[in-house]
Amino acid sequence: MSGTHSDEPSVLQHHFDNLGQQFEASALGMWVFLVTEVLFFGGLFTAYMVYRMTYPEAFAEASHQLNIVLGGTNTAVLIGSSLTMAMAVYAAQQGDRHKQVLFLVLTMVLGMVFLGVKSVEYSHKFAEGLVPGPNFRFEGDAIHAQLFFSLYFVMTGLHALHMIVGIGIMAVLTVFAWRGRYTSRYHTPVDVSGLYWHFVDIVWIFLFPLLYLIDRHGAVR
């Protein structure tokens, strides 16, 4: 079904009546998928919530080991990438091939910057002995700080995995956009991939304060 022509009959799959129906189905499909993603991360957030409420002090102390500057930078990078993604979708809707490619590439670059910063953070944690396991070193309630770092690595690791998948999707979109597959009449894949990208950003928007900003408002004991 995936012919390389960009005329309408080839992009309309046989079991849909028209492009409108096909677009609605794809968009709904992505929304439903994102709901499952919310529940997927929801399991982690629940575990986080339970342990943070049980061991608030250990979590606060452990949180202070994270680097707010790097985390904050990454937050800004991701918000920027959401903007470029939105621009890419807009360019696709306008049928502007060049801008589409430009913004998709920009989105990918920002995504990679994020991953780069994240890997720097990870390497710091390894160096500082903050990776759960036999080499874990922590002054204070070590066992529960370890719990915090277990969750930190699982949550940010899964988020990073989603970023990598997202960058892969962007790469495919870029190739197709370059070939001029997406027009003002047919740009469903760009739209729904945009939804996915925004979702991954939003997960980070929750992760950042939950992991980095515990107990930062008042005087730190």
Add this chain to the structure above:
Amino acid sequence: MPQTQLLPEQASTMAPRVDALYFFLLAVAAFFTLLIAGLVIYFAFKYRRRSKNEAGVPIHGSIWLEATWTIIPIIIVLVIFGWSSSIFFSMARPPAKTLDVYVVGKQWMWKFQHPDGHMEVNELHVPVGVDVKLTMTSQDVIHDVYIPNFRLKADVLPGKYTHMWFKATKPGKYHLFCAEYCGTNHSGMVGWITVQERAEYEQWLAGSSGQGTTMAQAGEKLFKDLACSSCHQTDTIGRGPTLVGLYDNKVTLDNGSTVMADDAYLRESITNPRAKVVAGFQPVMPSFQGLVSEEGLLQILEYIKSLRTTPSNATGVVPPPAPAIPAKK
């Protein structure tokens, strides 16, 4: 043993209450099963198809019928809910004065300690007609104490104390099962609860299996061996807070909050002292996680409990907490 019994013997105060509810549930279940089965069979016979192209009479539904068969079951389940919850409340709330027994589960055996120092493995002796409270923990995975004749069951969790209480009503030897799957020899993690008449029980207690030291005394010895006493002193304030009069009282922590010094708190303070630091003290105590066995922990707790009041003499030998065996049944 009788081969065709349908109910396990009732041997605790809970058993008849649980069975009564069980019979009510059986009656409800039987009634509805027979009602529906009867209707279905009757309809199937009465309205069987008589010609090839016959169709049923179009009936679309009835809001009244739907309401009826929604509301009546709701009422029935609410009755069951209330009844069952009231029994559950009794199960969950032990009486104030109990005979305490401490249980440690491990793959794949049960260890019981009596406050007077008796230790038993896979067998527990209790007197009839006395409220007994089990304080239970696990050394490894989740286990579960299950005594079918008492209709009681409770999970035994690692890193935590759970409780169960019962009052046996009939002398005898009853099954003790591990009811939470715990690995290879799960079905071998079984034992017996021996319920004895009071006199017989006293005789057993006096028997040779006792070691002459109470749990509290064993705990005190551990307390000294582990050098806890170098910081936690009974007469003055050392590097650590004194433990005299601590148990079941409020403790103020360094972050200003207060906690109740119960089993869970004391356990945490030994295995993970940095989690909650008492106000006015430095977090210098090392963790004793892994250095003291679960049985040892329970003995130390028993010792700390015995310090509820100032020790009566300098040797620190304290009478065990008042045994809850009432003078008369």
Add this chain to the structure above:
Amino acid sequence: MDTAATPHSNYLTDGYSLKSWLLTRDHKRIGLLYLFSVTAFFLLGAFFAGIIRLELLTPAGDLVSSDIYNRLFTMHGVVMIFFFLIPSIPSVLGNFLVPIMIGAKDLAFPRLNLLSWYLYTFGGLFTLWALVTGGVDTGWTFYTPYSSSFSNSNVALVIVGIFINGFSSILTGLNFIVTIHKMRAPGMTWFRMPLFVWAHYATSLIFVLGTPVIAITLLMVGAERVLHLGIFDPKLGGDPVLFQHLFWFYSHPAVYIMILPAMGVASELVAAFSRKAIFGYEFVAFSSLAIAVFGFLVWGHHMFVSSESVYSAMAFSLLSFLVAIPSAVKVFNWSATMYKGSISFEAPMLYVFGFIGLFMIGGLTGLFLAAIAVDVHVTDTYFVVAHFHYIMVGGAIMMYMGGLHFWWPKIFGKLYNEFWAQVAAVTIFVGFNLTFFPQFIVGYLGMPRRYHAYPPEFQLWNILSTAGATVLAVGYAMPAFYLLHSLFKGKRAPSNPWGAKGLEWETTSPPPTHNFETPPVVTEPPYNYAK
């Protein structure tokens, strides 16, 4: 009208190569791929069950070692739940029928649908690999810290297998939801949809909302086991009961994944063999949704003895009682549907009678378990084993069999031998009761589940149960013969052999590749038999 007399081109004749099957995007062919795979897993799971029952003939653990026994019941549970019961009706019958019933040419995402099957198969093969290289002994519930720190069996491999398979469930659910929302034929309003479709809609909601939670939970167990990241093990600071909460948040609704589609099948069959509209159609439809929603609020009733607080136990108890109500409403409505119907007794209807009886017993014994005081005594005993087998085997598999018989002529265009089908249905019913009813009794007597050896006073009931399992095995074996026989020697099926209503009966048997020769337009309410 009846085109069966002249051979026509249909989805089965549309290509015979292996490639035309393995790369097909036709939901009907994918349904058959699933039929083949879930049957294979059913046989495997049944084989494990057979050895378990043989072992339990005697009180001593003498047939296999404890280690092997623990692996057997774990693999029985894992295979039957994740690789048979959950995909059975939705992925086989649902895949085949949902698009046809709403007049669509296919599911919304045919490629994802094929991917679902590959994920399912891949996850299954992964699990089999784990089995061949040593098996797993944690029980299908994977309770921590046993699973994450103590067991030395292939836990991580099985977790990966289930994780992969989970995506298959999610994609199937997603596909159904979008298809039902966006692909209905002209005139197919929500309240003209067959109840089978409603049931699958409700099931899909659970697929989509529940499966990701078990996926992440098992992933955390894997992380703790392989990377030693402390999450659930108390030695690493974690709380093992948190695992149970997360696990049952999915695994209780998973029970409804198994039973809701079965209820959908029951609704279709009762209507067809009573030639009458379902009594209280809207109530049956909404009760499916109510079950799906309430099903997410009752997980705590699996933990009444796990040091749950008294009040949360009571809240979960109350909600568990309430979730029984929509199920009861369905049973009443099915019974009422038969009133003044025109009832015939072909094999699928016999399965319905069996289903109603067994589901009643399964559901009513659920009340015993919702009542905390009784649950404390019977949880983790054979009473629970009997209860959930009445729901899952007595409920879900009865209707899987019933549905398979009902739509067999549609799927393959062939009629099976009615006499043997009726004999099999009765045999299964008798064998089932003989197998599982004694387990209620031995459970109340106190026999714990997952016991390799047991006290001798429980033996009588175990012998009865094993005897019943033998009858049950014969019952399940029979369809394999007459159904396969029908494929080669069976009479050609007409479009509508039962005189039933529904779009699937208006197209040919088997249906053409695009389901309908001319796109259907719906002009009447469902189950419009009287006209």
